[in-house]
Amino acid sequence: MQTEKVVAHIVDWLKDYATKAGVNGFVIGISGGIDSAVTSTLCAKTGLKVLCLEMPIHQAPSQVSRALDHIEWLKSNFSNVSMTQVNLTPVFDSLIASLPPVDNEESRFMSLANTRARLRMTSLYYFAALEKLLVAGTGNKVEDFGVGFYTKYGDGGVDLSPIADLLKTQVYAIAKHLNVNADIINAAPTDGLWGDDRTDEDQIGASYPELEWAMAMDEKNKTENDFSGREKEVFKIYKRLNNNNKHKMDPIPVCEIPKEML
Template identity: 75%
Template sequence: MQTEKVIDHIVKWLKDYAENAGMKGFVIGVSGGIDSAVTSTLCARTGLELLCLEMPIHQAPSQVNRAMNHIEWLQENYNKVSMTQVNLTPVFDGLIDALPAVENEESRFMALANTRARLRMTSLYYFAALKKYLVAGTGNKVEDFGVGFFTKYGDGGVDLSPIADLMKSEVYEIGRILGVNQEILDAAPTDGLWGDNRTDEDQIGASYDELEWAMKMQDNGKNPGDFEGREKEVMSIYLRLNKLNQHKMIPIPVCEIPAQLKN
């Protein structure tokens, strides 16, 4: 990958899109992970306004510290970068108290994890409307179009996706060139939706390097039967999630009414 040229291409794309839309800049949720670190830095390099939101919900201190350190680094290196911390923990807890109890605690646990992402999306759009900003997405290609590892109308609810055509390994490569803090480059990827230290790999059952390989194998028409051992297992994991999460990756289905029924 011609990394420097890719960086310049994304920065120009971001700036052109915002200016053509008549918007002043971008707002982004900074989590302490590589994707939001790279995306926020690319936005900052446009020279337009950038608001970084840090939105903890029972967050692990290590994640909050990495996010705050990154925002401080951005402000030291780029103009027009501002920061707001919105503590969503009491909002989340209040919503839990307002919701009726359910028998299936496992389903409730998953629903509440996704609710965290949707509360953050709501906060991002509040500030976007307030300041005439665009909500910048942080999803990469493997997450958005491979295994669908994002929350529908949560972190998937954005105005534009600057890094969604980049594999995770390519995001890391860009992060190194941009000078993203080493603690972020070294941190295990996590969605931060569970209030603990579980990683993306813990949840998915495969690393991003493995998922990238499987995505490429799918493009080449391969299936689990073409492999043995761990490769067969990874291919099965990838294809299962790819099929399961298609509803996130395709446009919302519209029930089209035949013209004769409208007459």
């Protein structure tokens, strides 16, 4: 990958899109992870206004500290960056208290994890409308188009996706090129939706390099019968998630009415 050229291309694309849309810049949620760190830095390099939101919901302290450190690093390097902290924990707790109890605790925990992401999306769009900004997405190629590892209308609810054509390993390469804080680069990827330090790999069952390999094999029309051992296991994980999450990655289905009925 020609990292410097890719960075320049994304920055130019962001600036051109925002200018044509007639907006002032971008708003982005900072999680303390690699994707939001890279995306926010690319947005900052446009010279347009960048509002960083830090939105904890029972967040692990390590995630909060990485997010705040990154925002301070951005502000010290880019005069167009500002930040707002929005503590969503009381909002989340109040919502939980108002919901009826359920029997299936596993489903409830998953639903509440997705609710965290949707509360953050709502907050991002509040500030986007208030200050005439675009919500910048932080999903990478494997998450957005491979395994669908994001929340529908949560972190998947954005105006534009600057790094969605980059694999996770490529995002790391750009992070190093941009001098993103080492703590973020070295931290295990996590979606931060559970109030603990569980990683993406803990949830998925495979690492991002493994998923990138599986995605490439799937594009070559390979099947699980072409592999054995760990490769077969990873490919099965990828295919299961890819199939189960089609409803996120495919366009919303529209019931088309036959013309003779209209």
